Amino acid sequence: MPEGHSSSIVRRLPPSEATNRWTGGARHGLPRAYGPMDLVVMGVGVMIGAGIFSLAGRQAATMAGPGVVLSFMIAGITSLLVAFCFAELSSALPTSGSAYTFTYVIFGEVWAWAVGWALVLELLLAGAGVSRVWSLYAAQLLTDLGVRFPEPLAPFIGRSEGFDLFTLFILLLMTGVITLGTRIGLRALRIIVAAKLLAIGAVIVVGVTHFDQRNLSAIPVPPAPAGPSVDALHSPLLGLLFGxxxxxxxxxxxxxxxxxxxxxxxxxxxxTAAEEAEDAPLSVPKGIIRSLIVTTVVYIAVALVMVGMISYDRIDVEAPLANAFRAAGEGFMVHVINLGAVLGLTTVVLVLLVGLTRVMFSMARDGLFPRSLAKVDRRYHSPTRVTLLIGGVAIVVAEFVPVLTLEPLVVIGTLFVFVAVAAGVLRMRRTMPDLPRGFRVPFSPFVPMASIAACLWLLVNLQIITWLYFAAWMAVGLLVYLLYGRHNSVLAGNGQVPPSGPGLRGRHRR
Structure with missing residues (x-):
C-alpha cells in the first residue's frame, strides 16, 4: 500500500516535506534564532530546575538511600542512550515537531498522533507543575528575606493547591516573553542560566567542605518492610511483581x-528548536548530547554533596538540601538555594512552554489540530496564536488541577516518547538508509535496542495508578483523533501534502 494512501493507519508524511520546513519551503515557517551554544543553554535551562536541590534528598530519604547517586547515574545513562537516538533523527529530520514528526515520517499518522498526544501530556503537566513549584520557592525566598505580603493577597501566594497569584504571574510572564519572539526569550534564557549555574556551583563548593564519606557506606540500604500505607496501586510495578x-x-x-x-x-x-537552529543537522545533535552531559555531571555532583553532608535517615524530605546546610551551620546557603531554585525554575517554565508551542504548532500545521494555530505572526515572527492558547491552558491546569501529584504522568509520557524515538532509529535505518544524516547513533542497532530496554525497565518501575491514568489520557487522545484529526489531516484528502503556496512559505528566513 503506498505511503499516500488515505487510510490513516498507513499514511506517512514524506521526508521531503519535513525537511522542506527547515530548508525554507515550509507551509508555515519559523525564523532562524538558535546558534550551537544556544541549544546547549536551552537544554541546561530546561533540565536543571529546583529538582536539583530537592529530588536527590527526597529519593534518598524515601526510596534509595545514599544509592540515589546510582539512581542518577542509571537515569542519566538511560537518557544518554535515548539522546543519541534523538540526535540522529533530529539531524535527518530537523523540524519543530521533534518526536511527533519523526514518528509521522517513519511509522505513520496514527502513531504520530499518539506520540504527539503524549508530548502534550509531558510538556503541559511539566510546565504547569513547575510553575506551581516556582511559586512555592519564590514565596519562600521573599519570606526569608523579610518581605511581607499584603494581608488580602497573602492567602493566595505560595500555595501548593488552589488559586495562586505567583503561579499565574510566572505563566503570564513566560507566555508573554515567548509571544514577543524567540530572540527576546533567548536573551533572557542566557542570563538566567548563567546565574543559576553560579548558584549551583556555590552549593557544590560549600557542600564539599562538609562531606563525610561514611554516609555513603550503606549502599545499598537493606530493603524496608512495607508499611500499612503501601498499597498495590501506589507500589512500583516491578517491586510488586517480585514481592x-x-x-x-x-x-x-x-x-x-x-x-x-x-x-x-x-x-x-x-x-523542537531544530527548525529555528542554524545548521540544524549538526548543531541540534551536539546541543542535545552536550546539554545532557553537562546536566548529568551537575546532578550527580549535587546528589553526592546531598548524601555526603547528612545521613539518609536524617534527611528532611520537605527541604532536604536547605536543612542539611542549616545543620552544618551554613544558614546563608538557604538563600542561595532558594534563589537558585527560582532562577532554575524560571528557565524550565520558559523552555517547556517553547517546546509545547513548537509541538502543537507542528501538529496544527499537519491539520491534526486546527490549522489556524500554525499561523506565524509577521510582526513577532512567532506562532502567537498557539502560544497564547497554550499559555491559557497551562494557567487553567496549574490553578485548578493538583499538578504536583501528577509528576509520574510526566515521566510515563516521556518514556513512551523515548521508546518511539529509539524504535524510529531502527526502522529508519532499514526503510530510509540513504536519507542524509548529520549524526549517526554509534553501535547501532545495539544502542537503540538498549535505549528501548532501559526505558521499558524504568516504565515497569512506575506505579500502577500512573499506568491507569496514562491509559485514560491516551484513550481520550484516540477519541480526539478519530473525531477531528483523522478527517482534517493534510494527508486525509488524496494522500498528498498540499503544495506550499507563496502566501504560506516562511517569510522570515534569514
Whole structure:
C-alpha cells in the first residue's frame, strides 16, 4: 500500500516535506534564532530546575538511600542512550515537531498522533507543575528575606493547591516573553542560566567542605518492610511483581531512577528548536548530547554533596538540601538555594512552554489540530496564536488541577516518547538508509535496542495508578483523533501534502 494512501493507519508524511520546513519551503515557517551554544543553554535551562536541590534528598530519604547517586547515574545513562537516538533523527529530520514528526515520517499518522498526544501530556503537566513549584520557592525566598505580603493577597501566594497569584504571574510572564519572539526569550534564557549555574556551583563548593564519606557506606540500604500505607496501586510495578513494594534495596534504587528520569526531561525539547537552529543537522545533535552531559555531571555532583553532608535517615524530605546546610551551620546557603531554585525554575517554565508551542504548532500545521494555530505572526515572527492558547491552558491546569501529584504522568509520557524515538532509529535505518544524516547513533542497532530496554525497565518501575491514568489520557487522545484529526489531516484528502503556496512559505528566513 503506498505511503499516500488515505487510510490513516498507513499514511506517512514524506521526508521531503519535513525537511522542506527547515530548508525554507515550509507551509508555515519559523525564523532562524538558535546558534550551537544556544541549544546547549536551552537544554541546561530546561533540565536543571529546583529538582536539583530537592529530588536527590527526597529519593534518598524515601526510596534509595545514599544509592540515589546510582539512581542518577542509571537515569542519566538511560537518557544518554535515548539522546543519541534523538540526535540522529533530529539531524535527518530537523523540524519543530521533534518526536511527533519523526514518528509521522517513519511509522505513520496514527502513531504520530499518539506520540504527539503524549508530548502534550509531558510538556503541559511539566510546565504547569513547575510553575506551581516556582511559586512555592519564590514565596519562600521573599519570606526569608523579610518581605511581607499584603494581608488580602497573602492567602493566595505560595500555595501548593488552589488559586495562586505567583503561579499565574510566572505563566503570564513566560507566555508573554515567548509571544514577543524567540530572540527576546533567548536573551533572557542566557542570563538566567548563567546565574543559576553560579548558584549551583556555590552549593557544590560549600557542600564539599562538609562531606563525610561514611554516609555513603550503606549502599545499598537493606530493603524496608512495607508499611500499612503501601498499597498495590501506589507500589512500583516491578517491586510488586517480585514481592518488594517498599523502599530501599536495589529495587529502591531502580524505582528512584524511574522518578529521577523526570529531572532529565528536557534534552528532547532541544529537538523542537531544530527548525529555528542554524545548521540544524549538526548543531541540534551536539546541543542535545552536550546539554545532557553537562546536566548529568551537575546532578550527580549535587546528589553526592546531598548524601555526603547528612545521613539518609536524617534527611528532611520537605527541604532536604536547605536543612542539611542549616545543620552544618551554613544558614546563608538557604538563600542561595532558594534563589537558585527560582532562577532554575524560571528557565524550565520558559523552555517547556517553547517546546509545547513548537509541538502543537507542528501538529496544527499537519491539520491534526486546527490549522489556524500554525499561523506565524509577521510582526513577532512567532506562532502567537498557539502560544497564547497554550499559555491559557497551562494557567487553567496549574490553578485548578493538583499538578504536583501528577509528576509520574510526566515521566510515563516521556518514556513512551523515548521508546518511539529509539524504535524510529531502527526502522529508519532499514526503510530510509540513504536519507542524509548529520549524526549517526554509534553501535547501532545495539544502542537503540538498549535505549528501548532501559526505558521499558524504568516504565515497569512506575506505579500502577500512573499506568491507569496514562491509559485514560491516551484513550481520550484516540477519541480526539478519530473525531477531528483523522478527517482534517493534510494527508486525509488524496494522500498528498498540499503544495506550499507563496502566501504560506516562511517569510522570515534569514
Amino acid at each position: 518488594q513494594p517498599g523502599a530501599f534495596g536495589w529495587f529502591g534504587i531502580f524505582a528512584a531512577s524511574a522518578v529521577i528520569t523526570f529531572a532529565y526531561i528536557g534534552f528532547d525539547v532541544v529537538a
